[in-house]
Amino acid sequence: MADQPPNDTARLAETVAPTSSSVPQLATAAVWALFLLSSGVLALSVTGEYEWAIPGVLVVDGLTTVMWVVVAFFSGIVHSYSRRYMAGDRYLDGFYGRIFAFTLVVMTMTAADHVALFAAAWLAMGLLMASLIGHVRGWAQAQAAARSARRYFLASSGLLAVGLIVLTWTTGATSITGILGHVESVPRGVGLVTIGCLVLAAMIQSALFPFHTWLLSSMTAPTPASALMHAGFVNAGGILLTRFAPLLAGETAVMSGIVAVGGLSALLGQALLLVQTDIKRELGASTLAQMGFMILQCGLGFFAAAVTHLILHGFYKAYLFLSSGGAIEQTTPSKANHGRLTLSSAVVSLFTAVGGGVLFAVLTGKGTELNSGLFLMFVVVLTTMHATRDILRRATLPPAVRLVSVPVVVLTAIGGYGLLFNAISTLIAGAPMAKAPTELTAVHLVAGALFALAYVATELGWHRSNKRLYVALLNLSQPHPETILTQKSDYNDS
Structure with a gap:
């Protein structure tokens, strides 16, 4: 194959070099220690109603402890799984360093009270995830996917920073608790601008439509990194909206708008899922749908329901990604009954x-x-x-x-x-x-009607019988052109 990309040899070389480093073992032990510590903190919070804080810097409340336990557990599973899956990778130490650092950054973000610390953790979280997406250095598509994701995450961080700066300037408080304690002093126009920044930042991070391209382009990430991304990273949008709930909850129009964008992404993600043939792309479309529903629950005002959903989705999606290899091996047609119901x-x-x-x-x-x-x-x-x-x-x-x-x-x-x-x-x-x-509101009624229509359409198989709809869904699910894993030129023998 004369036109085979020259980086293929480099890519293969990155996956065959043995290593005797102790970094994987130490990182795995450390993250499980974090899980045990987080579980102890959660138990103390439940039994003794303890709440720890460094005033103006960190607040370890119920939401923090729950997310600490969940994040540390998912990360522990990924660390342990990667010990075998990533064995022999040339950049194994760097991979473990990034996923362990990612874990610490997410845990910091969930506890951060100072706006600068929160914004810095949000930015670091995105940059680390972009680096994991582009883990294979000699793979052009992986680097393109990393660049695409990095642009999205920088935009999300910029929007978050603008929102936090405006809130700090308006209220005179530099902590999230201080800002929320002075919500009533924020002029409505200023409040709407900051809400728009925060909601857009959450939409980008959670890969909601029309910002879903970075997620569908991220399939170059090693499977353990994809599991960490889909089980934890994309949930950050729900955590952001939950933290700033008092700023949102007083605005019925804003909450209805959040329901609209969440519902649209949930419906679109489910529709894109139906036309996928690649297992990881299928899981990506599923994540778009699930994150849409999580944001929708925030718009309904049930932030506890959103947190519950992101936890359950995290368990479910981590399992699906880490077992995706087994799913691919099962190529024998099933004998299960897939016909019409009686x-x-x-x-x-x-x-x-x-x-x-x-x-x-x-x-x-x-x-x-x-x-x-x-x-x-x-x-x-x-x-x-x-x-x-x-x-x-x-x-x-x-x-x-x-x-x-x-x-x-x-x-x-x-x-x-x-x-x-x-x-x-x-x-x-x-x-x-x-x-x-x-x-x-009327938004809820329209969303309910669309959900019911989508259910009927799925049952009747409209996505298969309507060629225009099928092609439109395929086009919407295309990743960034530079990240497409198979190009026609790769098979040119001339």
Whole structure:
């Protein structure tokens, strides 16, 4: 292949050099020690209602301790997994140095109270992740993906810095708690400008539409780095909005706007997922959908629900990325039933969905009043129906057993979600406005109608039968041109 890119040899060489460094072992031990320490801090916070702080610099509240435990656990899994997956990599020490530093930076960001420390941690988090995306030095596409991601993250950091500078200038406070304590003194026009900066920063970091390209271009990252990215990094947008909830919650139009952008990304991500053939790109589209739903929950005023969602998504997506190799190996066609459901299955799905919504409402109290909680319960009903129908299609159990066991499994999962939601709500109750439901608006009604339409379209397979729609979705899911992993010229033998 005369036109084969010359960097292929360099790329291969980077993955075969053995190493006897102790950095991986030390970093792995250190991150698990951080997990144990964080778990102890969380236990003390729960049992003794302790709260630690360096006034004006750091605040270790319920939200901080929860995120410390989650981040350290995910990072520990990635560190341990990488010991074997990255073995022999020429830049192994640098890889471990970056993922350990990333862990420390994220933990610092969740505890930061001084605006400068928060902004610095946000910037460092983005730069480290961009470096991980471009880990393979001799791979042109990896370097292009890193540059693309870096531009997005610098823009996000710039927007965050502008918002924080304006708030500091207006309130005279240099800490987040100080700023939030003087929210009422911020002029409405200034407040809207800063809210716009913060929301845009969160959208970029969480890869919401139309800023999703950096995420779909990041597939050059080693799989452990992708797991850390999708399980932790993209969640930063939800943490940012939760920290500044008092600034957002008083503006109904702003909250409705957040619902709109979150809902659009959730719908688009799910649609893009349906047309993907690459396993990592499929997971990337799924992350776009999940992050959209997380931001949507912030717009509904249920910040505790957003935190619960990002935790569950982190566990789910870390598992999927780290097991993606096994999924690729399973090439034998499945014998599961993927045909149309019978009338009895449809009835069971409907009753399971309604039961799931009722169970969620009883456990959490959401959906029992005429406010944004009703929309949240509606989404739970749709999600439950989709999950039930999907499992019924794929299950290989006898029909009678399937119709009884599947609802039990799904409703148990909904019950577990409701209990976890209550637990997280209790743990982060000290955070400002962990719960601030909004009134229902036309945006919620339109979003609900679109969610229902998307469900029907998926069930009817419109994305497969409509060629224009299929092509449009494929085009929207294209990464940055310089990061495409397979170019026609790579196969030119002339």
